[in-house]
Amino acid sequence: MARMTMIQALNSAMDIMLDRDPDVVILGEDVGYFGGVFRATEGLQRKYGEHRVIDAPIAEGGIIGAAIGMGVNGLRPISEIQFADYIYPGFDQIVSELAKLRYRTGGEFFAPVTIRTPCGGGIRGGQTHSQSPEGVFTHVCGLKIIMPSNPYDAKGLLISAIEDDDPVLFFEPKRIYNGPFDGDPDKPAMPWSQHPKGEVPEGYYSLPIGLAEVVREGEDLTVLCYGTMVHVCEAAAKLAEVEAEIVDIRTMIPLDVDTIRQSVEKTGRCVIVHEATRFSGFGAELSATVQEECFYSLEAPIERVTGWDTPYPHAFEWDYFPGQKRVAAAMVKVMEAG
Amino acid sequence: MARMTMIQALNSAMDIMLDRDPDVVILGEDVGYFGGVFRATEGLQRKYGEHRVIDAPIAEGGIIGAAIGMGVNGLRPISEIQFADYIYPGFDQIVSELAKLRYRTGGEFFAPVTIRTPCGGGIRGGQTHSQSPEGVFTHVCGLKIIMPSNPYDAKGLLISAIEDDDPVLFFEPKRIYNGPFDGDPDKPAMPWSQHPKGEVPEGYYSLPIGLAEVVREGEDLTVLCYGTMVHVCEAAAKLAEVEAEIVDIRTMIPLDVDTIRQSVEKTGRCVIVHEATRFSGFGAELSATVQEECFYSLEAPIERVTGWDTPYPHAFEWDYFPGQKRVAAAMVKVMEAG
Amino acid sequence: MTRTPRLHIPHPPARPGDTPDFSYVDISPAGAVPRPDVTTRLRDIERSLAFEMVRVLDEEHAAVGPWDPHLDHHDLQVGLRYMLLTRLFDERMHRMQRQGKISFYMKSLGEEAVSVAAAQALEPGDMLFPSYRNQGLHFARGRNPVDLMCQLLSNTRDMCKGRQMPVMYHWVRGNIFSISGNLTTQYPQAVGWAMASAIKGEEDIAAAWIGEGSSAEADFHHAMTFASVYMAPVVLNIVNNQWAISTFQGFAGGERRPFAARGPGYGIPGVRVDGNDFLAVYAVTRWAAERARQGAGPTLIEHVTYRADAHSTSDDPSRYRPRDEWKAWPLGDPLERLKAYMIREHAWSEAQHEALAAELGAQLDESWEEACGFGTMTDGPTLDRNELFEDVFKDVLPHLIRQRDQFRDLED
């Protein structure tokens, strides 16, 4: 086992897949010679050549559109969108084409494209380098959607995504590329090497898409979260002094309803946390699902803790970010209710 | 009072606003000489000139982008997107620009653009002429979002949208352009002239954005719905023989939480209905909101009745459409629960 | 209001009631445009190819000039057969729509050469990315009309399993890609397909078609940029049939420049061709395909033609253009022109033509009969409704299994 940051784990996943499968290619802005602005593809072009790790024009719609064509022609493209905030120029190709190709052709054409994109804030990126648009895509039929919270999951799930014959959107919470940020920007950064999930096998392994993970068991209440928020919620539970059962959703589509149901049936209380804005965010679907599945077990209203319903504001980053304090307050509120 | 179809009511709203305000312009594919593929802008170019009602290139991104620039330069553009399914090439301009311009400029720049677009199925349009993508946009901060269910509301709300200094997305359920379709495709079509909401003042009036309407009072359960589904729910309530209180949401942003809360607190039961797909649809936000607001009043799990989580299938239209039978079944289920 | 607007608004030359006027269409004499070697530098050829019009058939129906592909009788007869088949198929399916037997239809009347000649000029392994007005591609690749009819009927043999509107065909075995309702999306996909072919070191190239109106969409630019940057082996076609529903080609930028002229700006040769001249379309496509296969990169082809009928069965063109515009179209009818040439060349006769028409008519009658046997909108076998939940993903995911169960329960 090696110790890897999330970037290293992602790099390792792509390295292994480029090596195992000659049909895997990478396409994106600055991904080739430079190795990506977050260094996720560092060294890969040198190793696999310019025809496998390809610098692209600055045109997200073209990057996705071309990847679809490549996928139809037997390749297995990984498209990198430099920031999730810049995925929108590729929205039509993702939603109207990539997601629907298999369905509209009666299963006869498909494009096994993986789209990787860094998301989330906390890096002083302002409104166009901080967004978490996963919620929007969860309303689109035909996409699998993943957001890992640690290096081990990132590598195993990215390998699964690349191998999957369905299109996969792979969101990478960039705030935790280098360490498990717990929501306190004033605390010294913790590196992944000190976190158990920073232990990552060097070779090939894959994790099934569609399983949530209970990262902390508890009796008091269930916390549904993913990405960076998993670490924030762990810290918040300590702050709030509650025995929280923390469920890392990991894959939004398909959603692991069984794990969610079992947990909420056990605890009877639920807090949902994400960094994305609240209104119609993925938390709404989680809340609706919990309500439908566990109505008779629920002892208190479900609380959502999320980014506020505003664009991500540069200077107010930590007022905006649903940090420990806000999560802890919601936990306490849910415990006191009912 | 005149009797108008929804198309006539929309046409009347634009006619009046073009007349009252020289800054109002219309921009869209086939909207000018031809009067629009659904005839919503019929006669307006003849009346107000080619510089006010402007045929556009087939480029939704350009239509929105240009409208933003026009709005910044003091005009009040109405952009027509020919089908809501084709709004995605304009997604980046809507989400990254139109919605965020005011915020990112500290309130100093804004573009009062109204985007009209026909949505929804039931017209044998297949997957690219039937979508209801409103849910996706409700997760975007900075847009007001409207979907009327009848000619009277359509006119009053469209006038308000045009007058509003915020960007407004105005979804028009095309299945009810000509009559209040109740979900039964085998029944002879009912024209708007036979419906009370087909009575529409010929002159100027506006309706406030942000108010739901209780279109039918009832004690048994609350139904939250909008657009075409309002009429389907009315019919379904009869079928199910329940005293449903039917709330026409009308505007998704801002959402009239008070009306929703009051109704659910009264009835204790809730069914949510929309034509869009279920997963992460706007119904999820409605469900989460009801759960948060009315937890202690709820006597049964909230039910969602929606399009299935698949693209809109041409031949299976009526298997896909959440028709009377499905809505009625949900009503019965909710009544029997708890 | 005292405003004096000075925004330029494009105007078509004629509106309903006006006399048709096609004086805006620049037409070169047949044989006038030189045919450069496929390796010629773009700089030296761009002006002539993009601004003139490659034409082979002259007014006397003779084939003249350097672009004459010198097709043998067999190839000509195949071309004529599939153009006629396309036209007769369109005619019948349009009638079926009018009779309520199918819900929607789109004809390619007057544009048959664009598809049929191109398909003949390309190799079977080349991947085609059509628009909704390229049914000729299917026929030219030998598709059984029954297959297309079954799609139009959304019946049990519909290759789309009832999920797409009529005309949104595809053909895996025939290497013809799926048609999307969203315009122009196939353009960058074709480029990506071609890039993959080049990455794999394969010989197959891609070709894609859009209407001139669709060239305004973003994906046109994506495709052109990617094709140019990577020198992708792809043939990008713009079918300029003068109209995009109700707006004429000026609303896509055609008032100023031929659409072919977009190519050189990206370093891509643009070729303007008489789209109603079967031989010219064949020759130009062949030239472009050769370039692509030799690694010389992409070509943009503008086919100048005319949409002779309504946009679709939902459209009424008499609202926005003169009823008799097609009659005034200076490039004539592609089918008649090829036929006249063949007769002149003794490759064809009126009698043969009549026989062919009768044969194809009978074939289409039988095909329709056969197609209806797999189900119609009202009778016969129907698709399994449970199919509704398949193919969203490779496997039916848990939430869709639940929804399918719910659906079944409700059906009971």
Add this chain to the structure above:
Amino acid sequence: MTRTPRLHIPHPPARPGDTPDFSYVDISPAGAVPRPDVTTRLRDIERSLAFEMVRVLDEEHAAVGPWDPHLDHHDLQVGLRYMLLTRLFDERMHRMQRQGKISFYMKSLGEEAVSVAAAQALEPGDMLFPSYRNQGLHFARGRNPVDLMCQLLSNTRDMCKGRQMPVMYHWVRGNIFSISGNLTTQYPQAVGWAMASAIKGEEDIAAAWIGEGSSAEADFHHAMTFASVYMAPVVLNIVNNQWAISTFQGFAGGERRPFAARGPGYGIPGVRVDGNDFLAVYAVTRWAAERARQGAGPTLIEHVTYRADAHSTSDDPSRYRPRDEWKAWPLGDPLERLKAYMIREHAWSEAQHEALAAELGAQLDESWEEACGFGTMTDGPTLDRNELFEDVFKDVLPHLIRQRDQFRDLED
């Protein structure tokens, strides 16, 4: 693997360690390109304007040829002042970022002429739609550096109210539009603004700037198409500074054609200009603005220049290009070139230059002092956090009022 890929992949002429090589840049002699009348037909001028390079300053720093704008001493001094101010401002703010006083910065070193000369050539009522590397537009329109510094500090005088990253300025009174993080989105907006001006019959025109890398985005095509169709009074600028973060201009299509050549394909004149030649940029902008104002429509201008420093303070260009590339850049330093010309013309002296540098340096020191008085990242007054909820809509809507209340409760 036995594949022999044949996909073309663009290569920059030099990588770290290599000797810089700009032989790919076609440079015309100063004065060589004719200056057509603004009403000349595109056909007659497109080749020279888009492929040659408009240059006024020759190797001896003399102004030559038909594009010489014959600026008087005052105008030249103003130009030099604002170019120098831009450069000094960049230098200092870059230093501030390195010292942790601001969080991020983007310099325009080597590209100052592109913005300053253009702003001088346009009228104050013309609306400017900049990219993040056009700070010179603000200075040339007389903006107080304090305003920009306050934005960089996100302090209580930040015109963005702390909501945007550093450099994403705007200026309502100065008619300079807001910068978006999303590339190229301002391009169709500028066209729409210009269309509105034409609709209202007003004289003001719009101008927009993007990088050459950004020209690959869809919005480039939207802007070009709309500008062409409606002959919008707009000047569209592509700043070809050879690099887009780590990828050179070949990845946007520049290997084949000058970016200016994109224009003619749309029926829009494209002019390629020496972007480091203040006089040439001025003259070409003026020419384009005149065309627009006379109703002759849009112009595309490619400014050939070089991004002399890193993409931003987050970038390290030594990873992907030779460290000394700028030194080898054949078009030199725009500031030095203008200065040399002015000295030759007796419009300037070294002494004056030193004095100006000292004056501007002192002004910037004072400005920084003043700006910090409105708050820094660590000290002084801070923005009201409740502002977080304002301006999403014109009014704070009910759900945002609730969230604001929740926020306040938590703060307590």
